[in-house]
Amino acid sequence: MPRAFYWLMPHPLLTILLTVVWILLQNKLSAGMLVFGLILGIIIPVITQAWWPDRPNRFRMSKMISYSMVVIRDILVANVQVAIIVLTRSNESLRPAWIVIPLDLKQPEAITVLAGTITLTPGTVSADLSDEGHSLLVHVLDTDDPDAVRDEIKDRYERRLKEIFV
Numbered sequence: 001m002p003r004a005f006y007w008l009m010p011h012p013l014l015t016i017l018l019t020v021v022w023i024l025l026q027n028k029l030s031a032g033m034l035v036f037g038l039i040l041g042i043i044i045p046v047i048t049q050a051w052w053p054d055r056p057n058r059f060r061m062s063k064m065i066s067y068s069m070v071v072i073r074d075i076l077v078a079n080v081q082v083a084i085i086v087l088t089r090s091n092e093s094l095r096p097a098w099i100v101i102p103l104d105l106k107q108p109e110a111i112t113v114l115a116g117t118i119t120l121t122p123g124t125v126s127a128d129l130s131d132e133g134h135s136l137l138v139h140v141l142d143t144d145d146p147d148a149v150r151d152e153i154k155d156r157y158e159r160r161l162k163e164i165f166v
Contacts (some may be wrong), residue, residue: 010046010052011045011052013061015038015041015042015045017041018040018041018044019038020037022036022040022041060164060166063160063164066160067160067161067164070160071117071121075120075121075122078122078123078124081123082123085123085142089142094142095143095144097143098137098139099138099139099146100136100137100138100150101135101137101138101150101153101158103135104162105162110164111129111133114157114158114161117157118136118157122141123140124140124141125139126138127139
């Protein structure tokens with residue numbers, strides 16, 4: 001893309017997101033709302049770009065869409081699993097665990113998406129990030145094998161995020 005494009009729209013995805021959020025907040029779609037949303041979507045990133053010195057250089061949207069589908073599916077499946085656990089098992093029979101997940105991710109945005117994904121999935125919560133950002137502490141509601149949960153998170157989420165945030 002031409003350099004002038006990045007000057008006008010330093011963060012195109014944020015521009016689109018702000019426009020969509022503006023229209024959703026207005027609760028109606030009209031040409032005026034769309035234009036005003038685009039104006040906000042362009043102005044806000046331009047004004048705030050000075051505070052984004054370390055934003056990712058490359059971002060693969062197609063991979064992010066497939067990642068989002070995986071996360072949505074996992075959230076739906078985990079909702080059912082947690083509901084079954086809550087309705088059928090006593091607290092004494094639960095096997096909660098704290099799991100330390102070593103991170104290969106280096107970008108703060110990718111680590112944030114991983115931590116958010118884990119927290120969004122029922123039955124797991126991201127509790128802490130090490131000072132250096134090398135590991136993530138996760139609490140799991142019920143598991144037989146904490147190592148298998150760690151390996152699944154690394155394979156299912158972290159591997160995909162490394163492909164998204166190049």
